[in-house]
Amino acid sequence: MRSLISRALISLVLLSPPCTAAKDTQHQLNTVEDVLSEPNGALVDSGAPDGTTNSEAPSASSTVFNGLEVPPMKELNGKDFDKETKDGYWFVKHYSPYCHHCIAMAPSWQTLYEFYYTSKTVAESTKPSNSQTSLNSFHRYYDFHFASLDCIAFGDACSSHDVTAFPTFSLYKDSKFVKKYEGPKDMAGLSKFIEEVLESIRPGSRPKDGVKLPEVGASSDDAGTAAGASAKKDKQLGKTSGSKSSAVEVTAGDNATVAEDTISTKSAVKGTKATKQSSKPTAAPNPAGTSVPLSQESFQKLVTNTQDSWFVKFYAPWCHHCQALAPSWLQMSKELQGKLNIGEVNCDTEARLCKDVRVKAYPTIHYFRGGERVEYDGLRGLGDLVSFAKKALDIGSGVTYVDASTFKELEETEEVIFLYFYDHATTSEDFEALERLTLSLIGHAKIVKTDSAVLADRFKISTWPRLLVSRDGRPSYYNALSPKDMRDFRQVLTWMQSVWLPIVPELTASNSREIMHNKLVVLGILSRDRPDDFVTDKREIKNAALEWMEKQTHAFQLERQELRDAKQNRLEEAEDRGDQRALRAAKSIQIDISEEDKKQVGFAWVDGVFWERWIRTTYGIEVRNGERVIINDEDNNRYWDVTESGSPLTPSRTSILETLPKVVSSPPKIPAKSSSGALQQVFFQARGASTSHPLVTMGLLIGICVGVAMWGRGRIRKTRGGGGGFFQLDGKEGLLNGGGAYGKAD
Secondary structure, eight states: OHHHHHHHHHHHHHHSOTHHHHHHHSOOOOSHHHHHHSOGGGGOOOOSOTTOOSTTSOOSSOEEETTEEEOOOEEOOGGGHHHHTSSSEEEEEEEOTTOHHHHHHHHHHHHHHHHHHTOOOSOBOSSOOOOTTSTTSHHHHHOEEEEEEETTTTHHHHHHTTOOSSSEEEEEETTEEEEEOOSOSSHHHHHHHHHHHHHHHSTTOSOTTOOOOOOTTOSOOTTOOHHHHHHHHHHHHHHHHOOGGGGGOOOBOTTOOOOOOTTOSSOOOOSSOGGGSOOOOSSOSSTTOSEEEOOHHHHIIIIITSSOEEEEEEEOTTOHHHHHHHHHHHHHHHHTTTTOEEEEEETTTOHHHHHHTTOOSSSEEEEEETTEEEEEOSOOSHHHHHHHHHHHHHHHTOOEEOOHHHHHHHHHHOSEEEEEEOOTTOOHHHHHHHHHTTGGGTTTOEEEEEOOHHHHHHTTOOSSSEEEEEETTEEEEOOOOSHHHHTOHHHHHHHHHHHOSOSSOBOOTTTHHHHHTTSEEEEEEEOTTSHHHHHHHHHHHHHHHHHHHHHHHHHHHHHHHHHHHHHHHHHHHHHHHTOHHHHHHHHTOOOOOOOTTSOOEEEEEEETTTTHHHHHHHHOOOGGGOOEEEEEEGGGTEEEOBOTTSOBOOSOHHHHHHHHHHHHSSSOSSOOEESSOHHHHHHHHHHHHHHHOHHHHHHHHHHHHHHHHHHHHHHHHHHTTTTOEEEEETTEEEEESSOSSSOOOO
């Protein structure tokens, strides 16, 4: 019997087809080491098994999910991995087409991709949108992408990403590794990981209980996304509550533009021009002329997830400042009826929302547009609030186009104008980055765009796009010219903040720190009660400022030329002597003119009537006696109000320019007056001395401590009786403990 079995087995082996051996060479490769060590002949990719629909068998055809067309998942090229994943978040599956675990995971991975690709991120119209160029789409809203990387074809790339087994799921941001997924390799585990990432990208945008996933291989999600369900719930609540907020409810259209979330730190908006995709409200803003109470849900629905503009105050009912603001806020709501939505959030009942918005004091007021925001830090009078709101609406309409004649008219009314030059090659991403800047400029300056050849010739523009600021006709240029720098929102805004003040701005409560901090300020104290003198004095201060700036620019150029001449002399001297060491040292000299050790000078004016009490108590000046000028040093609590001859400083170009060099010199040639009390003056002088001479200050403190310690030690010794203890008994004197030479001790 055994012999018959043996013969049968041998016959089966001999009769087996040769393809069996070939198939055996294509064994399961479950690690990168297997991939890299496998002979080249064994790595011939014959394709994934029939029936797979995921990235293991990339298909050029699209699929359909929830009635929407889904393009094939991105198959990354390992050689260009950094380039292809340089923008946004990328959730990448590293796989081998021969790994049975990867093949088994393929349908779940594909279904997960299709589910999120077609998911609704915000309240959309009931009609499904097939346009993934919409900024409401999942990819554009979160800037989150799915992709796969074939580790057989690109083994080196997988090895460099520390992939040691298949499949491996890793998250990347701007081509940089973030973290690796370590949970169970199924749809539920992967979805939980993705939800955590999406919530970190846009806090508050994901449902608390997670999403309801479809079945593996399904072509639709009957339940819809949780975000869509949440939007429907909000709509139902709005109908049943009967609140006035329902009158301003809006619905995002197919081409709705959703900008950065309220508490998001980085925008995910990229792609088509925002100005063409703004969602249009279905009703006029603020139809009832009231301030709408907002909750966590209604805030996200009406403010964060729409392009509508909202002016919102965050308050507490017990706050006295909030109570004082209430009448003005209500009156403002009436005046802005049909123009701007007004809302309010009670932080006692909506503590989570106020924490997310980072409210640190009451009341806090923000202007919102499309989820982006800017804080209002001005005065809380009715006129101030309305003025800010109208400026916000004007800028919120977008960056307007101007030609040469329109720009000239604009210069007559605006002191500061940012001008953006573009040409036919300027992309939609450039315009989109430009539109993001408008919100931050509210209350500061106006921004316009142009392609006028006349303006380009006037400002000597030779590269496009280019950004400059015109302050009283004097241009200052944003020096970064690369497309990346021109689209860098933070970098451009930082530059704008450094130049958005007029040459001679008005000093107010909101900009006082920006104007006065870390500089000498020539401050004109003027009165609007005398209109003719007001205009003349303001012009004199501006002329003095322009002439001072010209002198400083000339001095800077002269100093730089002197340093260049000195370097050239060193080079020539080293070449004449043939000293290579000295020549290298001369070439390594960098011409760097530091401005940190120089006190900067600014110019401003203040309404002497409005700030009469502060001016009188701080500087001892009565504005009714006439316009005056002071040179203020806020950091050292001192000021100058007289010329070198002792006469008062007046709003005169000659008086200012003759006095200013004497004050700027170190030490000042004119004695300063203190803007603080006697005790404050002593404190500030001591602080200034300690800052200027830290080593001397430390030595004095150590000496004082040593002296106090020695004095205290001597007092302790004397108290303990180093010279004997004296006492009196029955009216007679005696000594104890050897108090005298002849004393006795019992």
